[in-house]
């Protein structure tokens with residue numbers, strides 16, 4: 874995992890956490906994430922980058938996507954159902970993402986969290 878730092882970060886800046894694609898079949902959420910990233914990395918996104926720290930996991934289920942699954946990971950599990958007790962071996966993306974969220978919370982930087990899951994025209998956050 875690579876971290877990209879595009880401006881100076883102060884310790885007291887609020888954190889926004891974004892994730893996407895926990896369900897491989899919801900490919901349109903990748904387009905929403907791509908648009909979000911393009912905006913944040915553009916000059917127009919500079920004001921947001923200067924106000925917030927963004928922690929972004931653009932794809933929570935890469936093995937499911939690569940293997941063409943609709944809802945499950947390579948282990949055959951719906952990763953959205955393992956958040957309470959993820960395994961570092963069976964659900965590493967959820968395990969480490971949960972760890973990041975826990976770390977931010979216990980260090981006093983509880984993030985605003987949004988998952989970009991788009992599976993219908995009825996709302997996507």
Ligand SMILES: [Zn+2]
Nearest residue numbers: 896899990992
């Ligand atoms: Zn979903």
